[in-house]
Amino acid sequence: MTIKDVAQRSGYAVGTVSRVLNGQPGVSAEARARILAVLEQTGFRPNTNARHLKQRGSREIGIVVKGAGNLLFAGIVEEMQSLLKAAGMTASLYYVDESSDEVGLAAQICREQKPRGILFLGGNGENFARRFADITCPCMLVTTRADAFGFANLSSVCTDDVLGAAQAMDHLLDAGHRTVGVIGGEHAVVAPGKGCNTSQLRLLGCQQACRQHGVPFDPDRQVVATRYSLAGGYEGARELLARCPGLTAIIAMSDVMAMGALRAIHDAGLRVPQDISLIGYDGIEQAAYCVPRLTTIRQNASLLARRGVDILLRQMDSGEAVHELVPFELVEGESVRRLDA
Amino acid sequence: MTIKDVAQRSGYAVGTVSRVLNGQPGVSAEARARILAVLEQTGFRPNTNARHLKQRGSREIGIVVKGAGNLLFAGIVEEMQSLLKAAGMTASLYYVDESSDEVGLAAQICREQKPRGILFLGGNGENFARRFADITCPCMLVTTRADAFGFANLSSVCTDDVLGAAQAMDHLLDAGHRTVGVIGGEHAVVAPGKGCNTSQLRLLGCQQACRQHGVPFDPDRQVVATRYSLAGGYEGARELLARCPGLTAIIAMSDVMAMGALRAIHDAGLRVPQDISLIGYDGIEQAAYCVPRLTTIRQNASLLARRGVDILLRQMDSGEAVHELVPFELVEGESVRRLDA
DNA sequence: CTGAAAGCGCTTACAG
DNA sequence: CTGAAAGCGCTTACAG
Numbered sequence: 275m276t277i278k279d280v281a282q283r284s285g286y287a288v289g290t291v292s293r294v295l296n297g298q299p300g301v302s303a304e305a306r307a308r309i310l311a312v313l314e315q316t317g318f319r320p321n322t323n324a325r326h327l328k329q330r331g332s333r334e335i336g337i338v339v340k341g342a343g344n345l346l347f348a349g350i351v352e353e354m355q356s357l358l359k360a361a362g363m364t365a366s367l368y369y370v371d372e373s374s375d376e377v378g379l380a381a382q383i384c385r386e387q388k389p390r391g392i393l394f395l396g397g398n399g400e401n402f403a404r405r406f407a408d409i410t411c412p413c414m415l416v417t418t419r420a421d422a423f424g425f426a427n428l429s430s431v432c433t434d435d436v437l438g439a440a441q442a443m444d445h446l447l448d449a450g451h452r453t454v455g456v457i458g459g460e461h462a463v464v465a466p467g468k469g470c471n472t473s474q475l476r477l478l479g480c481q482q483a484c485r486q487h488g489v490p491f492d493p494d495r496q497v498v499a500t501r502y503s504l505a506g507g508y509e510g511a512r513e514l515l516a517r518c519p520g521l522t523a524i525i526a527m528s529d530v531m532a533m534g535a536l537r538a539i540h541d542a543g544l545r546v547p548q549d550i551s552l553i554g555y556d557g558i559e560q561a562a563y564c565v566p567r568l569t570t571i572r573q574n575a576s577l578l579a580r581r582g583v584d585i586l587l588r589q590m591d592s593g594e595a596v597h598e599l600v601p602f603e604l605v606e607g608e609s610v611r612r613l614d615a
Numbered sequence: 616m617t618i619k620d621v622a623q624r625s626g627y628a629v630g631t632v633s634r635v636l637n638g639q640p641g642v643s644a645e646a647r648a649r650i651l652a653v654l655e656q657t658g659f660r661p662n663t664n665a666r667h668l669k670q671r672g673s674r675e676i677g678i679v680v681k682g683a684g685n686l687l688f689a690g691i692v693e694e695m696q697s698l699l700k701a702a703g704m705t706a707s708l709y710y711v712d713e714s715s716d717e718v719g720l721a722a723q724i725c726r727e728q729k730p731r732g733i734l735f736l737g738g739n740g741e742n743f744a745r746r747f748a749d750i751t752c753p754c755m756l757v758t759t760r761a762d763a764f765g766f767a768n769l770s771s772v773c774t775d776d777v778l779g780a781a782q783a784m785d786h787l788l789d790a791g792h793r794t795v796g797v798i799g800g801e802h803a804v805v806a807p808g809k810g811c812n813t814s815q816l817r818l819l820g821c822q823q824a825c826r827q828h829g830v831p832f833d834p835d836r837q838v839v840a841t842r843y844s845l846a847g848g849y850e851g852a853r854e855l856l857a858r859c860p861g862l863t864a865i866i867a868m869s870d871v872m873a874m875g876a877l878r879a880i881h882d883a884g885l886r887v888p889q890d891i892s893l894i895g896y897d898g899i900e901q902a903a904y905c906v907p908r909l910t911t912i913r914q915n916a917s918l919l920a921r922r923g924v925d926i927l928l929r930q931m932d933s934g935e936a937v938h939e940l941v942p943f944e945l946v947e948g949e950s951v952r953r954l955d956a
Numbered sequence: 957c958t959g960a961a962a963g964c965g966c967t968t969a970c971a972g
Numbered sequence: 973c974t975g976a977a978a979g980c981g982c983t984t985a986c987a988g
Contacts, residue, residue, distance in 0.1 A: 277624050277983095281984070282742075286958075287959045288961085288983090289960080289962095289983080289984080290959075291982090292982070292983055293958095293984095295982095296983085302957055302958085305958080321726065322664075323664040323667045323982085324668055324980070324982035324983085326664045326964090327665055327668060327965065327982070328978090328982055367710060381771075385660070385662065441978090504901065531899070533904055534905065540906050558902075563845050563849070563877070565881050577728055610969060617966085618965065618966060618967095619966095627975085628974065628976075629967090629976095630967080630976080630977095633966070633967055633976095635965095636966095637967085641973060642973070646977085662966065664966085664967035665964070665966035665967055665980085666967075667980090668979095669967045669968080712960075
């Protein structure tokens with residue numbers, strides 16, 4: 275069943291059918307009705323390959339998600355989809371795993387799907403530097419800061435990772451903790467001051483907070499670099515417990531990691547928060563269902579979704595990129611104990 | 616940059632470039648080398664829209680996943696992708712939410728992407744009955760039984776849901792529990808004997824086990840139908856605790872639901888397993904990180920992935936559909952207590 | 957308002 | 973081994 279068949283059955287030309295299909299003006303009410311009837315009756319669906327091959331200015335927004343298992347992103351995606359729908363756009367989802375080149379994929383999507391814009395959930399600075407120049411449509415990077423990349427068609431919205439991590443560390447230091455371990459992503463540790471990926475920024479925040487409080491912090495001992503996963507968090511916590519005498523608290527750079535750490539602490543015969551305090555990051559739904567409920571830095575997923583979509587839609591008109599920070603929030607759960615109490 | 620540009624730069628015709636692009640024979644070594652050089656240098660990537668518009672017999676397998684938040688499926692997808700890659704196929708992922716029509720989407724994919732086959736992760740019997748006739752390529756439904764649907768091009772691989780749930784119930788009854796609540800999906804409760812979706816089959820298994828043990832089971836009181844989510848599990852457990860006097864155990868039809876239930880039980884001032892025993896379903900990674908570790912019916916995700924891919928690939932040659940049950944396993948965690956102990 | 961026709965970027969018989 | 977050309981199913985100026 276092609277548009278040609280529909281034309282034949284309706285007695286009109288393919289061009290007229292195409293106009294009806296796309297809700298364009300310049301079709302008589304009678305023709306529209308007749309064609310619509312045939313469409314209905316045959317259940318015809320246009321071939322999007324042919325459509326994209328020709329069409330300019332689709333109503334489609336691509337969403338490129340880095341890390342299919344990232345529960346924070348899952349929530350954001352869901353909300354973005356309904357926001358885009360409400361704005362008369364359609365969303366197409368593309369998942370790439372953490373180690374793949376999201377920008378290369380986006381470049382291909384750009385060429386083939388001809389989307390009006392692209393939303394990136396998560397992104398790696400190196401990939402952007404290397405391949406983003408190929409992408410000409412308006413883009414928005416969510417949860418990672420992009421102003422330093424300097425692309426005219428790339429906006430960003432994220433929380434301040436340095437500040438967020440600093441606040442987590444502050445919270446622990448204020449509660450009297452002096453030896454805090456940190457479980458970060460695989461590239462968490464680099465030459466001091468270098469690096470701008472999420473893990474590195476958060477580690478920077480932890481270090482700054484310690485410096486401000488006059489508390490020593492030894493990255494070699496107190497930081498473990500691992501994967502953003504349950505197993506990563508489990509191993510990370512185990513290693514910190516073994517390696518850091520006097521450890522009383524742990525910051526994990528994601529709630530999923532924190533959940534792994536929770537179990538590792540339990541398996542070491544210790545309790546959270548009585549023996550070890552624990553703070554996660556992201557504020558995903560699961561964090562509130564843990565026992566104990568996780569204290570965490572909540573990234574406002576809903577706000578990230580809303581601002582991300584809103585800024586992108588605006589940018590599609592104005593052509594101007596915008597970089598915005600959205601507030602985060604330390605959510606107190608049941609996983610931190612005051613040492614002085 | 617199109618194939619035409621490449622042809623021009625290399626000095627050959629577009630047809631020759633196309634043959635090189637697709638690794639086809641009938642190109643001189645010299646031509647191949649020259650064209651390959653231009654390809655390399657320009658970074659040319661063919662437009663898949665144009666390609667699919669024309670091409671028959673792609674190397675592509677579509678994977679249609681029902682429920683983006685389903686952690687069991689997430690694990691299966693990952694393994695399927697690498698299996699397909701190893702078999703020289705490429706996988707394309709499509710997510711639909713639990714309430715959408717996965718078969719309608721697949722029909723469109725079939726028409727447009729012209730995949731060699733389609734893997735369904737999860738599926739609704741009604742959607743298959745209504746729309747599967749439009750799909751002509753070999754298909755495989757994973758985790759849901761499809762032999763009764765009677766389609767010549769649809770295979771299936773799944774565990775025996777009736778038996779799995781029965782075994783969970785057996786385990787509790789053997790441990791001395793007599794009043795077991797069940798948290799199931801939204802369509803868990805229907806006229807007895809009717810219905811063949813996953814929730815219904817599992818409920819059937821629970822009922823059969825009770826009957827065999829001579830233990831009364833009152834669905835109106837002991838079953839709550841809710842969503843497959845943390846919140847669903849939380850509410851379900853709360854309702855069961857309020858509604859079932861003498862309740863000593865709960866079976867949740869997914870581990871995610873069980874995790875919600877875990878928290879609800881905690882919030883009711885009760886402990887797992889001391890006061891309430893709990894069994895989940897699926898055997899996802901998170902279940903092993905809960906405190907207490909969940910006792911659960913593990914669906915062998917890896918085996919489901921391997922058999923699903925293997926049978927589909929075979930079916931693509933033979934044209935014959937196969938329906939296979941794979942074993943499941945009750946994994947003992949720390950969430951069930953023997954009442955007689 | 958409607959139709960005929962060009963063309964999107966490829967693949968694939970068909971000649972040579 | 974290589975090229976010229978038809979055609980995949982649409983959209984979109986261009987006439988009428």
